[in-house]
Amino acid sequence: MTSSSLSSSVHNWNVVDNLEISDHRIITFDINFSVPTTPDITTTIKWNTNNVNWDQWSTIINDKFMNNNITCEHIRDINNKFDLDFLVSFVTTTIQQACDTTMRRYNRRRIKRHPWHNDGHLRELLHLQKSLYRRIRRCRDINQRTTLIEQHQQSRHQYRQRLNNFTKFDHHQLSYWLTEHMQYT
Incomplete structure (x- = not known):
């Protein structure tokens, strides 16, 4: 997560898949401090x-x-x-x-939706992951728990593959979105 002024300086971000710490993934990135920061462009649009x-x-x-x-x-x-x-x-x-x-x-603080927000299949996969994770936590039967863990890992893999299909997005916004939504999966 970065501020809007620093986000233009973040480059080469990457999610490390081979290192797993609980349910979180490590994101590595480079920061270019030599790039001058520019202020956000403010809009004058007030009405729809x-x-x-x-x-x-x-x-x-x-x-x-x-x-x-x-x-x-x-x-x-x-x-x-x-x-x-x-x-x-x-x-x-x-x-x-x-x-x-x-x-x-217009609401001045409105947030435009990103392509990955509008994808119904991606939302279904995220919902499935959360549901499976909840069932894993509540499950007492070891055999059923193992099956649920496998299903959860498959859904996570499908979710990540689907997310990687999006090519027209801002990497900084996607990394922020991932940190907000992937913490429960």
């Missing part, structure tokens, strides 16, 4: 524009402009900085109010 009634949106803006006598002639007659600043502020506020009325706001 997928399902918007654009007619209502434009009506709200037109009504505000009409109520305040903002016309093309008024805009053309602006000849000083104060009036221009006032107009820009008014237009910005009007658009924001129209958006607040007609659109849902």
Whole structure:
């Protein structure tokens, strides 16, 4: 797990499969301290524009402009900085109010799902691993426990193979996700 500023400096991460300590895997990686860190890019998107009634949106803006006598002639007659600043502020506020009325706001802390989150088979394998692990802990019969352990190891192997099939992902995000979700398997 790394901070967002350090994650761009982490390279060559690898999960060590041949060394097993309980149910956890060791992750090795290199850190390049010579790479300058860059700040996160912040977005200015505030509203979800997928399902918007654009007619209502434009009506709200037109009504505000009409109520305040903002016309093309008024805009053309602006000849000083104060009036221009006032107009820009008014237009910005009007658009924001129209958006607040007609659109849902995005959650600022929303997290976009990664490809491995959307894979149903991967989720089923993870659920199976957790279920088998729970059954192993509760099992008292040695023969049945041995069978459950074998099934658990097979499901872990299938899960890892499936996870390795994803090629379009950020290694840093995947390593963080693995440390969060693999601790119970």
